[in-house]
Amino acid sequence: MTGGTSLLLLPALGLSTGVRSWQSSYKSTFSSLLLKLIPQDKTSTSRLDIGLVLSPSYSISTTSRSTLFGQLQNVLKQAYSLITSVATSQRIDLDFPGGIDIRLFILEPRVDELPQKVVGKQSLSGPVVDIDTFVLSDRSYNTIYSVEGETGEAQLKQFLTTWGSRLKGEPPPVVRLPSGPAIINPAEPPSPVQDGPVTDHASVAVGGTFDHLHIGHKLLLTGTILAAHPSPTQPRLITVGITGDELLVSKKYGSQVESWSARQERTAEFVDSIVAFYPRKASPSTSANGNGLRTTEYIDEPGPNGKVVRVTYKSPPGSTEQEIIINYTQISDPFGPTITDPNISAIVLSAETRAGGKAINDKRKEKGWRELDVFEVGILDASTASEDDSDAVSKTESFESKISSTEIRRRLQERTQ
Template sequence: MAPVLQEPVSLLLLPALQLPSTPASLKSSYRSTFEALLPKLIQPNTQTTSRLDVAIVLSPSYPVTPSISRTAIFPLIQTLLAQTYSLICSVGALTKVDLDFPGGLDALSGPIVDIQTFTSASRPYQTIYSVEGETAEAHLMSVITALQSRQGVIAPPVQRLPCGPAILHPGSTVSPYADDGPVEVHKSVAVGGTFDHLHIGHKLLLTATVLLAEPSAASSRDKTPRHITIGITGDALLVNKKYGSVVESWSTRQGRAAEFVESILVFHRDGDSIKKTEYINEPGPNGKVVRVTYGDDISINYTEIVDPFGPTITDENITALVISGETRAGGKAVNDRRKEKGWKELEVFEVDVLDAGVGLDESEMDNKQEKQSFESKISSTEIRRRLHEAQTNASE
């Protein structure tokens, strides 16, 4: 499928709820926000995909400091991302807004950056959306001030959206992050998948992988760059996929994955000035690689994989693997192979599966059409089915 035209991006500033919080709290607070916003962003009767950046502004209850490793806070932040994406999916199902489909919406959120870094990138925001309330207003003013401090930058117009009350759960003693002893810092992290017709489930998996790779602290002597390996299934392994005529080529899937990763990882006034791309095509497994580096801190290998293991059993330097709950067995198989080679096992980090229950009520969950609509938004097969039908109808 040819790349879809995309309008300038919109930004939603969303204050993270105070910990401890629950999916019910998120739904109570922000379901009405997304119900008001998502339909507003769609351009009817066009093939143009609108993009929404969701910037979740962390509250002081989130223990995010340079002294706390990404490994320690990974469970907390990936849960926040998974629940937010689940809520967006749920509201998309209710409001009949397509996600990651021509004429629909491309919604994304990214890993941790401070406001000054976030606003340093030249993002063409058409509108900034915020929610009502004192905390949200303070966040909005911080972002506007940071934007206006850049020479020649005029902050885009602002629109405020409704939100509901959070459901409070006082008295919880649950630790907000993994503090059960020393944790390993991971500089080389891997993930794998087909990434066909990149959708919101893929975005969560890629975002979690980027999150886990530990950046070098400004004060640290260790300046080892972050290295992220993204294994992408080769074309030969996808020939029997359902609706195979609209399966994207490896190059297209790689390009879209790279575009998404760059959008959540690189915050620089002139990203192209620090970017270098190498195309490697060597004989043997994992020999086809598109390597993208950004300055001296980030290196990403987009590797064609031709077996279930990919670079995890050919690159001993990888120390962590990010998986979804659906691919848990694959993580075990990788470590079994590494043990056979006498290598250290990878630490495996599991990302939550998107859950319709975060945004839908029980009665809505019982509605077969709405449940199927949610599931279709995280299914490459369903996206291919719709594209195949559109092609068939167009040719008749």
């Protein structure tokens, strides 16, 4: 069961900003906000969408996502790390009944720097979308939260101005939250730096169990969508390999492992929320559900990787965007479609799964195929969780429990005893 949904407009800090700066700026923000969002019904969750509003230092309007991947995934990682740290200190559950479901995406406010034919029409550009498209999308919020200060006020004003000029009806009520020191954006945007691949990719893969979806999964999935670069000539194809049930029978607290279908549905629902920003005025013939703009196909063919739930996002009328196809594929080995589909050109993983990425590329080399480019998302940073705490090990373990499927299963099993 899910409670209401709120929105936080949060100014993203500068390039490669570390966890301490995020803590200084926004620890008070999240300390205030998360307490407000705890659902009264302990069987439900409340949802918080966070639009990280970019500063000029990101130069994203003229730079490919492959080049900016490292910087953008860093801002996602730091925000998720801080949220987890604050939730840990306040004993607030995340992605658990009685807690909060938090989702991040990225907002581009500089609509005057974008081609006017795409402003307000980037329905399928998630997880990065211009602010006009976002305001006009089919999102419904109970409350809009903003941060105090010049930058936060300017971004809130832009949001409300677009709402007032393009939509009928009043926007949701606005609540301003405290923040730390004033956010100062660089006057001259630095050139983007990317240590990894710079090739743009239309077909990107990721794999995992995705059991009891949590913030670590969300960061990985958001990074995967981010790595697939929108192209005016070809669709984005995302392959999400989800481990089959037969490989999870030995998992700890196995009675609480979700079925493949449940894991696929939860993963798809999250991905949908950061990918598609369809306009709220879609006509019945172009509705964003059922047989309209968003369609779902169930495929079950013999052989490896034959069970697929394929979700296709079509572009709405008036848009020049290419469609997005997402294949949620049941996998029965560590490789999945990466060694059966030569058209996949990149993979997204974490530092913990580097060895798996190397094994995949070794298999592809054996086949004479091009190796996959590797995009790596960072590991959530528990360092702030131990600040001013005499029991640093215990505090870090508590932080890590917020991003552990095993811990979620343990707690669910305890409830049944």
